[in-house]
Amino acid sequence: METIYNIETLNQRIQLLENRQDEEWCAIKDEIDDIKENLKPLNLIRNTIEEINETVGFKGNIAQSAISIGIGYLAKRFVVGKTDSTVKNIFGTLLQLVVTKLVSKKEDPSDDDEHEESKQYEPSRE
Template structure:
């Protein structure tokens, strides 16, 4: 009878040790995962990944790129590469105005397209 209780206790101890080893491995895995996810590089990558998934963000970036490119090209075509300071200032103002107008127009167009879908 005493031998049976001792065997049962030893088996229970062995099971608890196995459980403890398994939980220690899980804890180490969770620690590593948490450590990696809290690195600044990974936080930034995750945030940027979430932003790029947003169709609104992509639409804003696209409209800004189109606006900036339009303004720059307009300035280069109309003003060229002049050394006259007045023409350069007027060219920069023209670039600013064209960039803003095109950006706002493309934002509205992209928003309307997203509403239709």
């Protein structure tokens, strides 16, 4: 490290170090946000399913659908359990459908780009 002999150079060095510290804090905060996102229950389930598919070698949508339906069924049984109540059964079925849909939904960033491009090129109605 070079020796600093005047106040102006010292102040410049301090400013550079403060800017570097701010950038590093922003990077840390972004990393924490990513970790929080990955630890959400739905994302944990999705990541686990993807790992199972890769490990076992499932390539088709049939395996993904079967696993999604199974997780939806387990969610229904876990929350509602066995009951004779019609209202609880309806609620459980709706819960099962929602969980199955959420787990089976694939996140494809290219889909978002295609939707944005189609919005940009829509002809104007006059």
